[in-house]
Every structure is written in C-alpha cells, then in structure tokens.
Amino acid sequence: MSTLETSLQTSAEPLGRNELAQLVARDIAPGSFVNLGIGQPTLVSNYLTEEQNITLHTENGMLGMGPEAVGEQIDGDLINAGKIPVTELPGASYFHHADSFAIMRGGHLDICVLGAFQVSAGGDLANWHTGAPDAIPAVGGAMDLATGAKDVFVMMTLLTRDGVSKLVEQCTYPLTGVGCVTRVYTDKAVFLTGPDGVTVRETFGCTFEELQALVPLPLKPAVS
C-alpha cells in the first residue's frame, strides 16, 4: 500500500458543496471553455479565478457568460440555461440555438460539469429522469452536454439519503449518456472513470478501504 499512501490524496473531513465546487474549479485547465450544468455545478463559477481565463458557455446561446445578475444588472433577455438572469463579460458572443448546441455537439467544449442520480463504472450517466411511472420527463440539454463535451465531470454526493452509493456497476435510472463521464467529484472522494475501471484520486474524511466498503464495485487507488 505504499503507492497508495504516497499518491492518493486524502483530507480529514468529507467536503461540503462549496469545497467540492472549489476543487472542481481548481482542476479546470487555464483557457478552457466550460459549461456548468444547472444546480450544484453552477457553484463552480464562484471559484474560477481571473488568471484561469475560463470562458463559460450557456446552451441558450452565449459564450462569455458572467456571474449572476443582481439589482440593476437584471435583464430578462440575458439568462442562463437555468433561466437565472446573468451578466455578460467582455469578449462575449451570442448565437442561436442550433449554433449554440453545435458548440457542444461538435466536441468544442473542454469540460462540462453536471449533477447526477447515478454514474456507472463505465462512465454511463443517469441524471435526467427518475423513471417513476408518473414522473413527467424533461431532458433539456443534458444529453447533448453529456455526449458532446471532451470531458464530463459529475458533481454529486456519493450516497443517496438512504445511504446507497450513486456510483454503481450499472445504472438503474434511465441513461443520459453512455460511457461519457470521465471524473466524479463527490463529498467523499474524486473518482476517475474510464475503460480500465474506476480509480480513486483522493478521499475526503475516509480511507480508501472505508470508501471501497461504501461502493459496490471494485476501486483502484491512484498511482503517481
């Protein structure tokens, strides 16, 4: 286990939502073009630094999206994909919906960050539909984001409220995309998913062995 001890990062406590967002933000390479999904992923924008020079895309037709609008900045014609009023940064551009989704679908975004119900060992993503028979399905741009970005990062709690792992061998919820997720950021660990299985990059408030006990699929510790 010596490689484990030298390579696998750990912290004493599980991460809160903001700490996790901060971690994701730090992992985004300078100059990247990024789409942040609705909900928890939006928090990432609070931790991007000016030096990183990240350009945010919103699928309703804009590159160069700025922070949420407040007070006099609020403009009903300038919203993000979550329909929240936002601002425009210098160097922004607007385009229509087909051009906007071509940016995603054509593989031009470096990273998109999404929430999830479940992620499978092979990187399958389920984040749009509970599959409950009376639920009204609504997919929005989730499938395009999952399929189109070069890297798909997922942010989620590792466990459901009932203590069941959302990182699973096979998704039981309806899929959003097949084999699309490359990293999973959770309160308890960061996982790298890929054809070789699931690797743990770091753990938060638990050891590798404690983490393995929570997740019903074989994990590998990262080696440097």
Next chain:
Amino acid sequence: MSTLETSLQTSAEPLGRNELAQLVARDIAPGSFVNLGIGQPTLVSNYLTEEQNITLHTENGMLGMGPEAVGEQIDGDLINAGKIPVTELPGASYFHHADSFAIMRGGHLDICVLGAFQVSAGGDLANWHTGAPDAIPAVGGAMDLATGAKDVFVMMTLLTRDGVSKLVEQCTYPLTGVGCVTRVYTDKAVFLTGPDGVTVRETFGCTFEELQALVPLPLKPAVS
C-alpha cells in the same frame, strides 16, 4: 386549333439574348427572391424594375446583391458566384456558405434561372458537364440551385450550333437535377415542363407546327 390561336402567343422573330432576358425578368413575380446563374441568366438583372422589388441571392453569401460594380465601386471582398465584382443594395445581408446554401436547399428561393446543355420532357436538367472523357468536371452550386429553388427557369438557345434540339426526351449529358425544371426560355419558344408533358406558352418567329418539327418530343400548345 382555335384554342391554339387564341392562347398561344407568338412573335414575328426569334428572340435575342437580351429580349429573352427581358421576358424572363417580366415573368418574375413582385417580391420574389431569385438566384441568377452564371452566364446568360445574369442578363436578367438588367431588366428587373424597382417596382418588382426583387431580391437577388448570390450563393457565395449574400442577399440583396446589386448590379455589377464599376470603377471605384469595385471591391475584391464583394463578388458574385461568377467571381465578378458586384454591389450591395440597401437591405442586403451577408452570411456564411452553409447558411447561404441552406437558403437554396431549404426551398426558400422562389426562382433560380440557369443555363442548360439539355432539358428533358420531364424537367431533368443537364448543365454542368459535357461528359467528355478528358473534361475536368466542375459543378459549383448548380446541383443545389436546380434542386432547391421552388421554380427553376432555364434560358438557352433551343438548338445547338449543329441544329439539334436541346429540349429532349431524355438527357444524354450527365444530369444536374432530376425533374427540377419548370420553364424553359429559348430563342424560339417558352416551354412549360411538368408531369403532364411539355406545353408551349409562346413561340418566336415560328409557328407551333414549325416548332414541333424542331423538337423530338410531343409538344402541347398552351390553352388559357
């Protein structure tokens, strides 16, 4: 033949290129969006009136094309599909090549006017390639224009230099488009092509019978 004599227009002389262009121009409905092919069809623009309010499209990325540029107007960044410097009319717009061809291919142009080697009874068009084994083929936008416009008007001399009709039962030259031509304007007659065969709308310098003798397929005189 009484319907023939009352409905079929005639003139004493065959039409010259400019008279034919004038006739085509007169037949274009007010407010139309039109693409004029390279060569003889370009002459049509000389006879469009301001009252007609015709908007000309050039497939290299412009609506609202004006007349050929002269003198100080000449600008290498403003050319038509024949690579001739042209001018911009008020209300013009520029767009990229895919958007420009979407205008044609999506069926938004009312009329395009093209030259032809041959037109068949069923409206097949051959205008891009002689099929000669040593010829270098070059198609440009001909197939898109032929296939996309709501109406395709052809302008050509009825006969080759060797006196052979270019209006034929079946094209022998390689096709540009299948069943796309709706009208054929020639020096000797105007033909309407369609699923019901070929109708003669007017003759120039010949009778219907003389015209029929020149064309190797059954013609019908127009009835009002």
Next chain:
Amino acid sequence: MLQFIDTVGEAVAGIKDGSTVMIGGFGNAGQPFELIDALLDSGATDLTVVNNNAGQGDQGLALLIKEGRVRKMICSFPRQSDSWHFDAKFKAGEIELELVPQGNLAERIRAAGAGIGGFFTPTGYGTMLAEGKETRFLDGKWQVFETPIHADVALIKALKADGKGNLVYRKTARNFGPIMAAAAKHSIVQVSEIVPVGALDPENIVTPGIYVNSIVRVASAGIAEKVA
C-alpha cells in the same frame, strides 16, 4: 411576400386548426407573448406546438395549453416548478408529448429550414429517447437517426426589423428565433422597432428577410424586461 401588419390579431388570423406552430423563446427570453395571446384569442385549436418548454405560470403558452388548444407538445423541458397547466393536461392524458433533447430539437428545426431530410447524431444514443430509432456507427461513435421538424407557422420575437424583413435580436432572446423562422412555411415576427431599409448593417443581420412573412410592431417587445 413580406407584410407589415398593424395588430397581433390580424397577424395570427390565418393560423388554422390542426397547424404545427413553432414558438420562439427559452423561458421568457424571446417568447412572443403578445402573439401567443393573440393566437389564444383567435380560437385556433388542435395545434401541435414546438417550443423548448411547455409553458410557465399562467401566461402565454401555458394558457394555450390550459384552454385545450394544444394537441401535442414537441419540447425538451416540459416539467418546471410552474408548468402546472401542462402537468395537469399530461397527467389527465389530454396532451401528447414528444420529448426531444434540446440539441436535437434545435438541429431538427435547423434541418427543416436547410433542406436536410434527416441526420445522424450521437445525442441520445443508448437512452430511452432513442428507443426504436435507427442507429449507425459513424465517426467512431454510435449515432441516432433524427428527422426534421417542419412547421406551418412560427411565432417569433425579435428586437428590430427593417423594411426588407431583416431581423436582429437581443442577447439570449435570440435563441430559437432564427432557426424557427427558416423552418416554418410562414413566419410571424413581433418586434419592438421597425427601421428603414438600410438602417441595419448587412454584416450584422441575423435573420435575412427571406425567412420572414409577417411583421407586427409590439411596443414592449424586445425591451429588456426587469425580472423581480
């Protein structure tokens, strides 16, 4: 032939029962509320409506749904906190839903305007939204066959039109307007301002007038709405 029309009522008067109507807008941005209200007043029914959402609150498309005018919704995101009219109709089995991933929705609308009879896209592959659809392995990925969405009419909101029908939009209110204008047989556009021919820079026109049939000026349209 381009027409400038005085009232939204006259602008939508020709929309027939059973029509497929595209309605621009993403959320409230770019949504042509006045044209939708006029469509409601017109009494047209048995409509298929194409919009990203399925109405919000008690206005616009939501009312059209509430009043039972919409037979079928083609959209990507019908379920919202305030989509109660759609929710009720859907649960009662009184409205049909074709749920389309948003990028497929946009691309299918674009295909209709661009004369594309169908296309393969990776989006949706392996999901329940691709069930029963043809798939093919292309460019190293499994892809799904999708077909164009045509419409009889599009209702669109833009910022300005010139006398040739050329349009410009404002910020993210542009969204579906340009592609719907191209996809529909007849495009009806509400604008806040009509400017003379030549007043818009030809380099900056977003929707060329060839895609526009009817224009009506609506005083408030396109002016930034302040959201509480």
Next chain:
Amino acid sequence: MLQFIDTVGEAVAGIKDGSTVMIGGFGNAGQPFELIDALLDSGATDLTVVNNNAGQGDQGLALLIKEGRVRKMICSFPRQSDSWHFDAKFKAGEIELELVPQGNLAERIRAAGAGIGGFFTPTGYGTMLAEGKETRFLDGKWQVFETPIHADVALIKALKADGKGNLVYRKTARNFGPIMAAAAKHSIVQVSEIVPVGALDPENIVTPGIYVNSIVRVASAGIAEKVA
C-alpha cells in the same frame, strides 16, 4: 488554447505532411494568400486540401498544387479559365479529385463542426456525383447520404479578431471561414486587425473564439483589394 502569433511562417509550422487542410475563400475573396504562401514555404506535402476551387493563376493554392504538395483536392469547382496548374496535374493523373456540389461541400463542413455523423440531402440525387451513395425517400423527395468533412487544420482570413479570438469578416469574404473554423481541429486565422477584448459587439460576432486556435496579423488582409 488561443495563441497570437507573429508571423505566418510560425503560424503554419505545425502542419504535418499528410494533413487535411481546409482553406477558406471563394475565388480571391476571403482567400488567406499569406498563410497559403507560408504553407508552401513550410514544405508540408501529401496534403488533402478542401477549398471551393482548385487554385487560380500562379498564386496561393495554385502554386501549392503546381509544386506537387497536394495529393487530393476536395472542391466543387476545379475548372476555371486560369486553373492551369490543377488542370495539368489532373490530366497527368498526379492529383486526386473529390468533386462535391458546393452546397454539399458547405453542409458537410458544417456537419463536421456540429457533430453530425451524416445527413440526407436531395442535392445530387440521380446524378453521377451520387453514384454508389446510399439514397432514401424522405420528406417527399429522394435524398442522398453525405458524410462530414473533417480537417486537421483550417487556414482562414477574417477582418478582425479580438483578444478572445472572436472574429468578424467582410462582405462576401466571409464565405467558408466560419464553417471551416468549426470543422478543423486547429484553426489558423489571418486578420488585418487585432482589437482589444470588448471592442467587438457580442451581437455581431460571426465566429466565436472557441473555434480559433492561432491568430496572425497580416497587414493587407481584409482590406478591400482593388481588382483591375
């Protein structure tokens, strides 16, 4: 990552033998002559070139062809009164030609940038350019299956770039630039002017910077050439 590069030579230095290179321009309008000259000087060979034409006169792409650097041309209109270098190579069997209707060329380039794996279009149906291609009856018409054209590099001429790589073009020199920038893995753009971030109106940007990798200022580029 966007780079501003001092010389056209450095800008094209990474283009490898065997690359597929898209070159913008229709006729001389929008043709990035300085980048093409630099590509010629770089010695890169065995290229597949995508351009509407196959070179004119004794400049630009025509010289690249003359020097035997182009293995294959993908274009719509190779035969012109002054395309003698292409003509000679073609007749000698020394260059391969994929002839594509101009609209298919544009749509196939657009498809590559937009993540479309293939599409059906009526253009070319029943002609020798569709021989051997899959056909399907869609939307009431016979259509032909066409596939995207991807490229390693695009050489493009625009009017202005801002510090984020956003581009605007000039008149009909826009032509293939925007779609080629999106279709190529690496886009190299020559502009006449580089302006500060924020100097271009976000409503009027034609190519967003996400599609641009390298920018080089070329003094003459984008300035209206006076044609004799």
